[in-house]
Amino acid sequence: MVPYEYYVALSGLLLVLGLIGVIIRKNIIAILLSTELMLNAVNIAFVAFDMKLADVSGQVFVFFILTIAAAEAAIGLGLIMAIYRLRKDVDVNTLTELKL
């Protein structure tokens, strides 16, 4: 049996990779992809602690996270479509309409 610390370490690694992706990418769609990576890292941690504690509540929470991820992808991509239709560009460095 693989100890649960390995799963938690993998979860941390994926979370940090997603965070780096959110920081360094300039395309909005790539930033949303990186947030999907971070959500998956959290899911791995939930299921790993379930395996350690012999419970299934974490898997129920993973179910809710899947629901929220679907809602987030739908809303986020709709916003990207609206932004693209407005500006013909998806670069985050030029999205400065609110800047004085």
Place this chain on the structure above:
Amino acid sequence: MELTSLSFWIFSTLAVLSAIGVVFLKNIVYAVLSLISTLIMVSGLFFTMGAELIGALQIIIYAVAIVVFYVLVISTVPEFKGETIDPNYMFVSLPVGFLIFIELAYVSLYGAWKSNVGMFTSEVIKEMGNVKAVASVLFTKYLFPFEVASIILLVAMIGAIIIGKKDHVIEEEASNGSL
């Protein structure tokens, strides 16, 4: 080597490599394909942990439904012309990410994980099955959050339709009405 640990190492290595691809690949279509690879590997990790229901849902919802959203939007937005990554943030994010990883590892290894052990021992789960165990908790203790999740999905669907709708159609209708 035991089969569980062998599959863990294979799945985790491929998941991390695909995640690096998601973060650093220039072409966004390749990044999405790399994300599909990561999601399927994470689903395999769920199967090795004994969570069959979540593993199957991961493939059905994440690797199929959500990724189809992304591919549809990418097909409507033309190719991204700018540079892929910002080199200024690159030098900041790598040490910060490393520090956060060290902090997560420290907390998860030496933190207080003294928690209540759940009511499902491994014998109970082996007897009644993972799917039945998850469903018995989901539809009793977490029934109200389950219903709230369905309302959230409905509201998100309506919101996505309204946000993504073309505005000029409404403007044309308004101008026709004024004439």
